[in-house]
Amino acid sequence: MKSNLLFDFTVDKATKTVFINREFDADLSLVWDAFTKQEILDQWWAPKPWASKTKIMDFKVGGRRFYAMVSPEGLEHWSLQKYTSISPKTNFKYLNAFADKDANPELPGSDWDLNFSEENGTTKVSITIYNESLARMEKMIEMGFQGGFTMTLDYLEDLLTTLSQRQ
Amino acid sequence: MQPIGFANENLNNMRRDIFQAIADPTRRAIIVLIALQAMTPNAIADNFHTTRQSVSKHLRILTECELVKQEQQGREIYYSLEIEKMKEIDKWLNQFRKIWETRFNQLDKVLSTIKKQKK
Numbered sequence: 415m416k417s418n419l420l421f422d423f424t425v426d427k428a429t430k431t432v433f434i435n436r437e438f439d440a441d442l443s444l445v446w447d448a449f450t451k452q453e454i455l456d457q458w459w460a461p462k463p464w465a466s467k468t469k470i471m472d473f474k475v476g477g478r479r480f481y482a483m484v485s486p487e488g489l490e491h492w493s494l495q496k497y498t499s500i501s502p503k504t505n506f507k508y509l510n511a512f513a514d515k516d517a518n519p520e521l522p523g524s525d526w527d528l529n530f531s532e533e534n535g536t537t538k539v540s541i542t543i544y545n546e547s548l549a550r551m552e553k554m555i556e557m558g559f560q561g562g563f564t565m566t567l568d569y570l571e572d573l574l575t576t577l578s579q580r581q
Numbered sequence: 582m583q584p585i586g587f588a589n590e591n592l593n594n595m596r597r598d599i600f601q602a603i604a605d606p607t608r609r610a611i612i613v614l615i616a617l618q619a620m621t622p623n624a625i626a627d628n629f630h631t632t633r634q635s636v637s638k639h640l641r642i643l644t645e646c647e648l649v650k651q652e653q654q655g656r657e658i659y660y661s662l663e664i665e666k667m668k669e670i671d672k673w674l675n676q677f678r679k680i681w682e683t684r685f686n687q688l689d690k691v692l693s694t695i696k697k698q699k700k
Contacts, residue, residue: 421685432677436685440692448688448695457691461683497616 420538434541442532445539446503449528452479460484470517475500479508480517494519497525505529522546607631608639612662615649619661 419437424431437523438445448454460466460483468481482490488536493514500506504511511523530539607629614628623654626636640660643649647666652659 421682423681425677434681436681438685438689438692442694444692444695448692454691454695458684458687461680462687 430545432541432543432545434539434543436539438537438539439535440537441535442503442530442537445532445537446530449530449539450506458479458574473497473500480513490515492517503530605639607635608643611636611639611643612648614666615660616662619652619659621657621659625660 419439420435421437422433422435424433425431440448448458450473452468453473456466456468458466459481463486465484466481467484468479470478470480472478475497479495479497480492481495482492484490492513492515493510494517495508495509495510499504505528507525507527509523510526511519511521513519524546525544527542527544531538531540607637610629611625614625622633622637622640625640627635629636640649644651646662648663649660650663
């Protein structure tokens with residue numbers, strides 16, 4: 415992996431928008447496939463030790479992806495994505511919402527906008543995520559991530575709660 | 582005269598970079614340690630396998646970020662946690678960034694595997 419590949423991540427709380435830019439050492443069609451084909455998507459979408467399990471994926475405008483983030487203990491967190499716009503190898507947009515196991519969405523959701531471009535064999539992906547609420551953004555994290563850092567901070571958080579109650 | 586290591590521009594940089602301050606495992610460990618009780622730099626250093634100089638460097642960064650405060654008691658300086666300041670840190674922001682980092686690193690591997698298969 416090239417170490418000079420761009421990665422930036424910014425959150426604008428005022429507009430409740432997350433901006434993510436990342437470059438990949440691969441051509442545009444491959445990166446596009448990695449984001450739009452179920453069999454590739456499931457290989458990387460869930461941060462380990464979580465797994466991504468796509469039940470339905472119909473990549474066309476009006477189509478949807480119904481998938482779960484599966485925890486190491488086998489706990490499933492379902493989400494539903496509805497594709498609202500697709501310009502092949504350039505851009506696609508979808509509305510993302512948490513869902514129950516029967517694909518009933520839990521609104522409000524978030525609006526995702528993904529842009530793809532290639533320069534000299536490097537493909538840049540720019541993602542914009544607009545959330546209606548910050549609380550929802552927090553939930554998004556709970557569902558997708560576990561690791562040392564979270565545990566340290568969770569421990570700290572508990573500790574701080576205990577300490578501030580004492581004061 | 583500013584004491585060495587407390588130059589103003591350094592201080593300003595650190596203040597801006599509060600997330601970097603807690604991104605370091607040793608600094609997180611120090612935070613957890615002094616959250617329980619105020620401690621002297623020597624007492625803190627006893628908990629780590631690094632040098633005292635390294636611990637005092639971490640303490641300086643934490644102080645510059647206003648995450649910890651110093652208090653003089655007799656001849657000793659005690660460090661304790663600025664609880665309110667810690668609470669201000671949006672822990673989720675870092676976690677969220679981390680998700681994407683992990684996710685994209687996984688994608689890098691998948692892409693390179695596919696590229697190799699194609700050749």
